[in-house]
Amino acid sequence: MSQINDGAAREVELERVQVSAIGELLHERLAGAREQLALVLASPSDGAGEAYEREVAAGRLAGEVRRLQGAEDGLVFGRIDLADGTVLRIGRLGLQRDLDELPLLVDWRAEAARPFYEATPVHPMGLRRRRHLRLAGRTVVGVSDELLDGSAPTGQDVVGDGPLTAALQARRTGRMGAAVATLQAEQDEIVRSPHRGVTVVQGGPGTGKTVVALHRAAYVLYAFPKAAERGVLVLGPNARFLDYISQVLPSLGENDVVLATCEELAGVVPGAADAFEVARLKGGAALADALAAVVRSRQATGGDFDIRVGQEWIRLQDKDVAQAREAAQTSGLAHNRARRLFKELLVDAVVRELARSGAEVLERIDAEVAQLTGLDLDRAAAADLRRLGLDDAPATGADEFDADAVRADLLDDALLDQAVEDLWPRLTPDDVVRTLLTDGDAPAAYLRQFTDEQRALLRRTPGAPWTDADVPLLDEAASLVDGPPEQVFGHVVVDEAQELTAMQWRMIVRRCPGRSMTLVGDFAQAGPATVARDWKEALGPHLGRRFDLRTLTVGYRTTQEILAATGDLLARIAPGRPPIRSIRRGEVPRTLAADPESLVTALVRELREQGAAYPGELVGVICADGRTEQLATAGIEQHARLVPASQARGLEFDAAVVVDPDGITAARPGGERDLYVALTRATKRLCTITVSPTEPGSSHSARTDHRS
Numbered sequence: 001m002s003q004i005n006d007g008a009a010r011e012v013e014l015e016r017v018q019v020s021a022i023g024e025l026l027h028e029r030l031a032g033a034r035e036q037l038a039l040v041l042a043s044p045s046d047g048a049g050e051a052y053e054r055e056v057a058a059g060r061l062a063g064e065v066r067r068l069q070g071a072e073d074g075l076v077f078g079r080i081d082l083a084d085g086t087v088l089r090i091g092r093l094g095l096q097r098d099l100d101e102l103p104l105l106v107d108w109r110a111e112a113a114r115p116f117y118e119a120t121p122v123h124p125m126g127l128r129r130r131r132h133l134r135l136a137g138r139t140v141v142g143v144s145d146e147l148l149d150g151s152a153p154t155g156q157d158v159v160g161d162g163p164l165t166a167a168l169q170a171r172r173t174g175r176m177g178a179a180v181a182t183l184q185a186e187q188d189e190i191v192r193s194p195h196r197g198v199t200v201v202q203g204g205p206g207t208g209k210t211v212v213a214l215h216r217a218a219y220v221l222y223a224f225p226k227a228a229e230r231g232v233l234v235l236g237p238n239a240r241f242l243d244y245i246s247q248v249l250p251s252l253g254e255n256d257v258v259l260a261t262c263e264e265l266a267g268v269v270p271g272a273a274d275a276f277e278v279a280r281l282k283g284g285a286a287l288a289d290a291l292a293a294v295v296r297s298r299q300a301t302g303g304d305f306d307i308r309v310g311q312e313w314i315r316l317q318d319k320d321v322a323q324a325r326e327a328a329q330t331s332g333l334a335h336n337r338a339r340r341l342f343k344e345l346l347v348d349a350v351v352r353e354l355a356r357s358g359a360e361v362l363e364r365i366d367a368e369v370a371q372l373t374g375l376d377l378d379r380a381a382a383a384d385l386r387r388l389g390l391d392d393a394p395a396t397g398a399d400e401f402d403a404d405a406v407r408a409d410l411l412d413d414a415l416l417d418q419a420v421e422d423l424w425p426r427l428t429p430d431d432v433v434r435t436l437l438t439d440g441d442a443p444a445a446y447l448r449q450f451t452d453e454q455r456a457l458l459r460r461t462p463g464a465p466w467t468d469a470d471v472p473l474l475d476e477a478a479s480l481v482d483g484p485p486e487q488v489f490g491h492v493v494v495d496e497a498q499e500l501t502a503m504q505w506r507m508i509v510r511r512c513p514g515r516s517m518t519l520v521g522d523f524a525q526a527g528p529a530t531v532a533r534d535w536k537e538a539l540g541p542h543l544g545r546r547f548d549l550r551t552l553t554v555g556y557r558t559t560q561e562i563l564a565a566t567g568d569l570l571a572r573i574a575p576g577r578p579p580i581r582s583i584r585r586g587e588v589p590r591t592l593a594a595d596p597e598s599l600v601t602a603l604v605r606e607l608r609e610q611g612a613a614y615p616g617e618l619v620g621v622i623c624a625d626g627r628t629e630q631l632a633t634a635g636i637e638q639h640a641r642l643v644p645a646s647q648a649r650g651l652e653f654d655a656a657v658v659v660d661p662d663g664i665t666a667a668r669p670g671g672e673r674d675l676y677v678a679l680t681r682a683t684k685r686l687c688t689i690t691v692s693p694t695e696p697g698s699s700h701s702a703r704t705d706h707r708s
């Protein structure tokens with residue numbers, strides 16, 4: 001990394017002393033937090049209140065222990081020397097012995113650390129020198145300096161290769177690491193953007209979108225306390241991807257970020273996958289309207305209604321039921337919650353009806369008695385009351401009816417509850433989705449805007465398992481019947497955001513009431529369920545058209561040679577898209593040919609040769625989903641990571657072997673985008689194995705863009 005000359009050795013030694021002092025302080029803090037945690041856990045607690053407080057304190061201290069532990073590795077990675085002589089060391093977290101003194105270590109997210117990432121010789125931001133430190137465990141093993149004020153290097157400056165190059169040359173481990181020491185200026189500007197609304201980050205493969213997204217999550221936790229209080233969610237396309245990125249935030253000292261897929265967020269485990277045309281239909285926002293209509297159809301739509309009260313039957317007029325229904329529907333409450341209000345209003349109507357019919361009966365009796373005897377019962381009763389001195393209130397038939405008592409009785413009445421159940425039944429999300437997709441009449445009633453063919457595609461076999469495209473429908477139905485989700489977040493980061501359907505966006509927006517989000521993605525890599533072609537189209541209906549759009553232009557993964565080899569493909573799937581510039585060089589991609597019988601042998605030979613030539617490197621074999629089983633059975637996983645093309649988004653390997661590109665292209669609509677994803681996963685070498693003769697189904701017609 002650096003020229004190890006005498007000056008360098010001296011500087012390394014000096015840094016060692018400082019870094020070791022910082023390490024000591026971290027360990028003191030860690031020991032202190034552990035001790036306090038042990039004390040709290042050992043302390044007795046009297047009563048539920050104290051037990052709760054103890055639990056909260058223990059949770060906080062355990063979090064602090066995890067935060068400090070997480071930052072141990074590579075704790076200090078930078079230093080800036082300001083023109084006025086001030087020296088600041090930059091690290092994964094901030095450490096200060098005394099509030100009156102300069103911090104021993106500045107958190108990378110602090111404003112004071114910004115020049116470390118963004119200063120250039122043209123805009124030195126007050127810096128004389130930027131220094132990168134390389135640590136092995138807690139020991140400094142290398143330093144590398146950049147001089148920013150135009151001065152010539154002195155004996156204390158160690159000018160060497162860029163630390164970014166070193167970071168990029170490191171072997172892939174199958175898990176992404178933090179890039180906190182080498183964030184580049186265009187990335188850092190997005191990470192620390194003060195914009196609290198929606199930020200969209202686009203860029204070709206390997207431009208660091210995921211890096212930016214994860215460091216942004218850590219920055220939000222540090223810089224936006226209100227959002228941090230509600231928590232941060234990172235949403236990824238599948239479990240494999242989440243596993244790949246799972247170590248980044250803990251290594252930045254952040255352990256409380258929730259990493260989830262849409263399925264995990266909804267709490268539904270799908271048992272099957274839909275065909276793409278079905279998934280696309282289910283992903284459209286029209287399904288939200290249809291689900292809402294299904295729910296409304298279960299809300300007292302029937303006209304006059306007879307209710308049994310005690311021994312009597314009461315007839316409620318359509319207008320009384322409609323009044324209760326409208327009030328409940330416009331209350332803003334979800335169906336099951338609005339049921340209580342509906343019931344109360346219905347009971348009011350019943351009470352009114354009872355009072356009215358009671359008064360009518362009494363009047364009729366009065367009239368009959370008067371006719372038969374000539375006696376006015378009301379007047380006689382009033383005279384009696386006067387004699388008894390109880391004549392303050394004029395007595396009428398209606399006053400004998402205790403409305404409050406009747407109302408209270410009715411609210412507890414099982415018969416009345418049964419009647420309400422008929423009018424406004426309690427619903428589950430499953431009921432609603434099942435009604436829409438399984439009931440005989442539902443498609444015609446609620447899916448009018450779809451063609452017969454589309455309705456047939458949407459139809460579900462009764463008893464079939466839920467699919468991944470059903471998940472957002474179930475979540476939508478849950479919000480309609482039970483209200484918004486309980487767990488909401490102050491900031492949501494979405495990776496591979498081009499993949500989300502309108503129904504999935506609705507899921508996410510429900511969980512982020514503050515609409516504070518970082519969304520990263522690339523439409524050239526969109527999968528088959530993606531309908532939108534750009535961010536405005538994708539986000540407009542859910543988040544509006546005002547978002548901060550940033551574009552990353554430099555590739556850190558894919559070599560110039562691989563980018564050149566995929567240029568034509570990119571021009572076909574994203575016409576007019578300017579190619580990205582890569583800072584990596586590597587081998588020219590190779591293509592091998594095999595026939596179906598010799599494929600496995602050719603693949604194993606290739607993997608063996610790569611294993612021998614580049615021991616310890618991570619190789620990914622990417623194939624069409626339908627071929628995964630064949631290759632797994634042939635034992636490919638002993639040599640490499642085997643990845644179905646549909647799950648390759650976001651992943652990275654030292655070398656990639658892409659098996660049967662035509663098969664990948666033909667496997668799903670928009671298969672050329674899957675192929676583009678597959679071909680751009682390697683940091684060093686790409687080998688493609690074509691399979692001939694072309695297998696059935698992999699015709700060139702699959703090259704058309706199916707998104708139209």
Ligand SMILES: Nc1ncnc2c1ncn2[C@@H]1O[C@H](COP(=O)(O)OP(=O)(O)OP(=O)(O)O)[C@@H](O)[C@H]1O
Binds near residue numbers: 182203525557
């Ligand atoms: N500033 C950086 N310092 C060190 N490594 C970096 C930096 N930026 C990106 N990288 C590395 O480049 C590779 C690609 O980054 P990343 O996965 O974030 O790209 P991406 O744009 O999300 O790619 P894709 O479109 O394929 O999902 C990763 O190995 C990442 O660690």
